[in-house]
Structure formats: C-alpha cells, structure tokens
Amino acid sequence: GMNLYSLGFSCGLVAMMLVPAFKAFGLNPASAHYWSTGNNALLGTALVVLCLICIAGGLSWKPKVTLKKYWALLRTSGRVPSDYIRTFGRHTVLVNMGVNGLIATGYILITGGDLNGATIGAIFTIIGFSGYGKHAFNIVPVMAGVLLGSLTNHVDPNSSSLQLAGL
Numbered sequence: 001g002m003n004l005y006s007l008g009f010s011c012g013l014v015a016m017m018l019v020p021a022f023k024a025f026g027l028n029p030a031s032a033h034y035w036s037t038g039n040n041a042l043l044g045t046a047l048v049v050l051c052l053i054c055i056a057g058g059l060s061w062k063p064k065v066t067l068k069k070y071w072a073l074l075r076t077s078g079r080v081p082s083d084y085i086r087t088f089g090r091h092t093v094l095v096n097m098g099v100n101g102l103i104a105t106g107y108i109l110i111t112g113g114d115l116n117g118a119t120i121g122a123i124f125t126i127i128g129f130s131g132y133g134k135h136a137f138n139i140v141p142v143m144a145g146v147l148l149g150s151l152t153n154h155v156d157p158n159s160s161s162l163q164l165a166g167l
Contacts, residue, residue, distance in 0.1 A: 040109060061091050076133075080132075080133060083132060096134075
C-alpha cells in the first residue's frame with residue numbers, strides 16, 4: 001500500500017515538526033517562491049496534444065472494448081491497491097491518462113492559473129497515477145472542493161497554493 005503519496009504525506013509531517021524546531025534554535029529557513037506566468041498558450045497546447053495522443057493511442061485497439069473497460073474503471077473506488085493496468089489493460093489506462101490530463105489542465109486554465117514547472121509536474125503526477133487509482137470521478141470532486149473553498153475565503157482560486165492544492 002505504499003506509494004508516492006504516502007512518502008509525500010510523511011515528509012510533509014516531518015517538515016511541519018522540523019521547521020518550528022529550527023526556529024526555536026534561531027535558524028530561520030528561507031522560503032523561495034519562483035512562479036512562472038504567461039506560458040499558458042504554449043504549454044496548454046502541448047499538454048492538450050499529449051493527452052489527445054494518449055486517448056488516441058488507447059482507442060487505437062478495439063475502441064468499443066476499451067471504452068467499455070473505461071466505464072468499468074470509472075466505477076471503481078480507486079483505493080489502494082488499484083492497479084488499473086493489470087485490471088483493465090494498457091489501452092484503457094491510456095484513455096484514463098488522457099482524460100485526467102485534460103481535466104487537470106482544464107482546471108488550471110478555467111481558474112485562471114498558470115501552467116509552469118510546478119503545475120505541469122502536478123498534472124504529470126495525476127497522469128502517472130491514472131494507472132493506479134485516479135480517474136475522473138475521484139479527482140473532480142477534490143478540484144471542485146478546492147474551488148468552492150476558494151470562493152468562501154480570501155484566497156483567489158488562481159493563487160499558487162490553491163492551484164497546487166487542487167491538483
């Protein structure tokens with residue numbers, strides 16, 4: 001049941017304990033915030049093309065069978081272990097990867113966010129984990145929750161922290 005998410009969560013908890021300890025000893029870790037803007041057209045086009053290639057590749061072999069398996073994949077919970085490649089095959093997973101990539105890219109563009117290294121890395125993480133539990137029905141509610149939460153507080157949905165939280 002261990003995956004990248006388990007490690008990321010654990011590292012986050014360790015950091016939450018270490019930073020205050022550092023500050024108690026007079027060490028103030030400097031934070032850096034580099035955020036690229038203005039590249040949405042070029043990077044968005046590249047991501048959309050990549051996702052469409054994944055979908056086309058998935059549908060290149062027995063498209064009816066692949067779509068039937070994709071609808072079955074959408075009915076799974078995505079809880080660990082959810083090895084979609086073993087269960088549904090690589091063509092179905094390619095379609096899932098493409099759809100999830102389009103959803104994630106669309107989320108950033110619709111909220112007025114920025115496509116840059118951090119957000120594209122998060123989008124590629126979604127695409128990668130599309131073979132291991134992520135699908136449209138379990139990522140859209142999270143994104144919608146972050147967007148709804150941003151509407152009820154003082155943080156804009158296109159702030160860097162909320163863009164990454166949504167992804």
